[in-house]
Amino acid sequence: MAEKIVLIDGHSILNRAFYGLPDLTNSEGLHTNAVYGFLNIMFKILDEEAPEYLTVAFDVHAPTFRHEMYADYKGTRKPMAEELRQQVPVIKDVLKAMGINIIEQAGLEADDLLGTISKRCGRQGMDVSVISGDRDLLQLATKRVKIRIPKTKQGRTEIEDYYAEDVKERYQVTPEEFIDLKALMGDASDNIPGVPSIGEKTATKIITEYHSIENAYEHVEELKPPRAAKALKEHWDMAVMSRKLAKINVDAGVAFRLDEAKLGNVFTEEAYGWFQRLQFKNLLGRFDVKAPSNSVEDCFREIASPEEAGKILAEAKKAALAGAVIFKDTKNTLPLFAGQADIGGIGLCYGADKIFCIRADGDITAEYLLRELKEVSGSVQTFSMFDIKESMQYFTVAEPSACFDVTIAAYLLNPLKNDYTYEDVAREQLGLLLEDKVEDHVKVCYEAYTAYASVEPLRQKLKETQMEHLFTDIEMPLVFTLYDMEQNGVRIEAEALKFYGEQLGIKIEELEKEIYEAAGEEFNINSPKQLGVILFDKMGLKGGKKTKTGYSTAADVLDKLAPDYPVVAQILEYRQLTKLKSTYADGLSNYISGDGRIHGKFNQTITATGRISSTEPNLQNIPVRMELGRLIRKVFIPEDGYVFIDADYSQIELRVLAHCSGDEQLINAYKEQKDIHRITASQVFHVPFGEVTDLQRRNAKAVNFGIVYGISSFGLSQDLSITRKEAAKYIDDYFKTYPGIKLFLDDTVAHAKEMGYVVTLFGRRRPVPELSSSNFMQRSFGERVAMNSPIQGTAADIIKIAMIGVNRRLKEKHMRSRLVLQVHDELLIEAYGPELEEVKAILKDEMEHAASLEVPLEIDMHTGDNWYEAK
Known part of the structure; x- marks a missing residue:
């Protein structure tokens, strides 16, 4: 039996794996999907082929004969995605660790290496399998040389196999004629221009009849259809050039030694270490070695x-x-x-x-x-x-x-x-x-x-990284503050919660009947597919968006329709109420402990910005925008003899923005304690301060807070229901009013692009890898993250400092009052009646002096016999 060699087109298979699998990253933040997919394909091939020899060929990306002569075409290849580019040296290191032969040679492309080696090995009587995602390599197929083209679909690999006879059967041309076929029809993926107006069907007909572009050109007047004859006459030079681009060099001076390609045990200890680092746990079972001993x-x-x-x-x-x-x-x-x-x-x-x-x-x-x-x-x-x-x-x-x-x-x-x-x-x-x-x-x-x-x-x-202070003075003391809060818990009036759920249930039933009546039939309101059919097919509402699975009934679609169609407004309300009932009215009851309190968890290591998150249950997500949602706060009550104090930072992120940007206009507005949204409206909309309308103030408020989150003109236009042009002018006028903010945001993004991260006032770093993405949407998202993270992260650090200070002073004074909740910029204290005024003074002092900014930190503070009243 003949010996067998497998030749793999490195970049081609890596590229195919990259685009065939969802993005994966290891714990170091390294993208790994292309490497993972490559290895799966390689293992599948090795399992099937059991070859004696294996070589992987890579492009060096140095100029080759074809690059130099036809740079306008080969040189226009899109740059490799950054997430893929960083995986190229990784796969090479992994292959080396596995003892697999790698070949790359300046002046030659990988397909020239594969073509030359496959021809040499075929002549020596070896069986050859060439693995590539590039159909150009079909021209290499013979009785001994098999071209294998993998396809990755939903994480599974399928492989098409082609010997010479298979190429003929599939494309109606021989492997050698396949070059001429590509010369006529072109290949956009490989920047082979082809001949304009000649597609695959016409090209196949011409080559099967005339067998080469030269012979076809000699009979150009006889070609059918006439437009193909005209195209070949006018673009003959392009046909010739396209064939040279498509033709693989099979007689190149390749420095290849068969003994170096001998395949041994690829599952080495060094390879095991790489697989562990890359976190390919389901591939570790292939190894018959233990991890390197520690x-x-x-x-x-x-x-x-x-x-x-x-x-x-x-x-x-x-x-x-x-x-x-x-x-x-x-x-x-x-x-x-x-x-x-x-x-x-x-x-x-x-x-x-x-x-x-x-x-x-x-x-x-x-x-x-x-x-x-x-x-x-x-x-x-x-x-x-x-x-x-x-x-x-x-x-x-x-x-x-x-x-x-x-x-x-x-x-x-x-x-x-x-x-x-x-x-x-x-x-x-x-x-x-x-x-x-x-x-x-x-x-x-x-x-x-x-x-x-x-x-x-x-x-x-x-x-x-200059985060030792952040760790020692903020994050570590916060551990003990959060532990105290979890132990304290917050009291829930179970009967009130049950009654609230019942009231929601009654309202939900009423809405169901109204929706069914408007629709003319009963259906599953929670089924997007059924809802789409009812709204857009049966009721004929305009503005539906068709998707592969039916009409979209996402919130953004329904929000636009709600003002014109009462039934849509009812459906949106129905969704809100069912969410309230399942998540809060019914959900919260599952977390009430034997002491009548909910002891949720507060997490420090979940958000990238440094914000504290709440789970089991999420008490930070209590609804605030709709009155019926806010009413849930009535079931949160203090112990007998206690009262709730709710203290909320006033516009903390805007104040942080004023400090970080150093914008004099914004700083002075806060120092003079003016209505920041009204003064912004006055300056952006060019009207006297006293004549600003409520609508103008609301719009200015949307711009103020939108700027903090890096809002775009499109996003603002959606929020305010105005044109994109109007929104762009709002933003432009805003930056003219506050030029320091524009400079600060631009500098922040530039710093993030250069350094790869942004920093809060307290030194917290937030990496922004999206800025180096090849995807425009990802980069745009990264820019918004870079603008917002220093602001949101600083605000998060400030309230952490305040929490630590408040909790420390309550304990140092042996007070019975306790910190029970934190909701982003808001603290809730369960204050013992006789301690009320002292606790309010502690809250005010610790929160307003948690950081020293160019503008004062201010809080809104209220008391009540339940959270609703206190808020």
């Missing part, structure tokens, strides 16, 4: 003796730095924090060779371990854990100022990630590659060790 594992010890545990804990208290983890019962997957399952034990590391898993078993009780862990946290200079707040449900940290939360440090350095696991941190900060399937005590030891060993590299990177 010598630190030799120091892992599982402790079951009370005496030994006591000795270790005593030693830990004398250490400068300790890393710890609390894990659940070993019957469960380790380590876990959620829920109230029994504690399985602790992981503890206080030296490079002092790494232990101490189980709560027999004479070593969980209570003992948690008590000792508290003492460790109060004795060491630095006590490190992942997600300390979650662990605090099990034990009280003795010395908060000594704590180091690895999760938060990792978040600050890369706020775009979805999670911050110990595996990721071990790989990124310590260069450790961890296996998925290891014993439970090994996982525990690894997490404790990572918590210990990553402190210094993380701290150093925080210093280098």
Whole structure:
């Protein structure tokens, strides 16, 4: 049996994989979809072919004969997308790690390399498979050379195979004639112009009859149809040039040695490391190797003796730095924090060779371990854990100022990630590659060790990025403030919530009947497909947008129709009310604890801007725009003898914008305590301050807040229901009124493009990778992110500082009043009656002095017997 070689067109397959798969990124933010798709295609080919030899060819992108002679055509290829370009060196490194032969040669394109090597190997009696997404390579097909063209559809790879006879059957021409076929019909994807007015059908007819463009040209007067004859006569030079562009050089001087292409075991330890780094977990099963051994594992010890545990804990208290983890019962997957399952034990590391898993078993009780862990946290200079707040449900940290939360440090350095696991941190900060399937005590030891060993590299990177102050003075104290808030919870009047849900149910039923009556039949209002048919087919409403699955009934479509069609307004109201009922009236009741309070979670590491988010349930998303939505706040009540105080920053993001931009007009307006929206309307619309109408003020308000979010003329036109031209003039006049803002926003975007990130006043960095995208919409989004993030992020930092200060003073004074909620720019305090005035003074002082800006920070403060009244 003949030996076999597989030749892969590197850039072609990488490109096909890139556009055939959705975007993927690893924990480092590196795009990986093209590499992942390439490897899947390659493995599929290797599994099917079982070749003795393998080579991957790449373009060097140096000028070739064809580039130089026909630069106007080959040179007009679109530049490679940045997300794809960065994956080219990665796939080369991965292939090298797998021991796979790579060939690239200046002056030759990859298809010339493939053509020459395939011809040489075919002559030597070898079977050759050429893998490419470029149909130009069909000209290489012979009885021995097979061209394989992969297609990636919805993550699955299908492959078309072509020997010479298959090319003839599919295209009615021989592989050699295929070159002439391309010369006539052209190929836009490969910048081969072809002959104008001659398409594939006509070109095929001409070549099957005359076999070459020269022969066709000799019989040009006989060609049918006449327009093809006319086109070939007028553009003969283009036909000749197109054939030269399409023809692959199969006799190039290629430096190729067959022995270097010999295929060995591609599943090496080095390759395993790459696959782990790229997070291709479902490909790791192909390896019959373990992860590169980490010598630190030799120091892992599982402790079951009370005496030994006591000795270790005593030693830990004398250490400068300790890393710890609390894990659940070993019957469960380790380590876990959620829920109230029994504690399985602790992981503890206080030296490079002092790494232990101490189980709560027999004479070593969980209570003992948690008590000792508290003492460790109060004795060491630095006590490190992942997600300390979650662990605090099990034990009280003795010395908060000594704590180091690895999760938060990792978040600050890369706020775009979805999670911050110990595996990721071990790989990124310590260069450790961890296996998925290891014993439970090994996982525990690894997490404790990572918590210990990553402190210094993380701290150093925080210093280098000038975020150490942000971490130490804002984010770490906030951990304990948020923990207190979660423990405090907020009281819910269950009966009032039930009644609210019932009232919503009655209103929803009424709306259903009205909608059915208007439609003339009953249907599923929640079904976009059925709703589209009713509105646009049966009722004949104008303005429908047809999609592949039917009419769009998205909110933006219905919002435009609502003023003219009462039934659409009813449908929008129906949607709002059903959302209120399911999410709040019914949803909130599931979170009420035995003490009658909701103890939700506040998260620090979810948003890229630094804003705190709320989950289980989301109490920051309580509706405020519609009265029926606001009424839900009535069910939030203080404990007997207490009252709610709600304090809300007034226009904090606009005030931050005034400070950051240094615009004198805006700064003076705030210093003089003028109505900022009215004064903006006066200056933008050129009317005296006293003659500004309510409509003009509302429009100016939309511009003021829109500018903060980088709004476009199109977005503003949609918000105000005006023309795009009018909106553009509003924005232009706004920037003329406040020129400092325009300069600041332009400079911010320019800085982000140069550095790759933006920065808040307190040093928080927000990467903006979208600015380097090849996609215009992505870049535009990146510009808006760059404009808004420093403003929104600074506002988020300011309220965090205020929260820390308020909570600290309430605790220092041993007050019974407590901070219970934060909703972006708003704080809710459950104040003990006798402490009311003192708490209001603390709130005012801490919130208005949280930052020193060029304009004063002001708050609106109200009290009430429920949240609705206080707001």
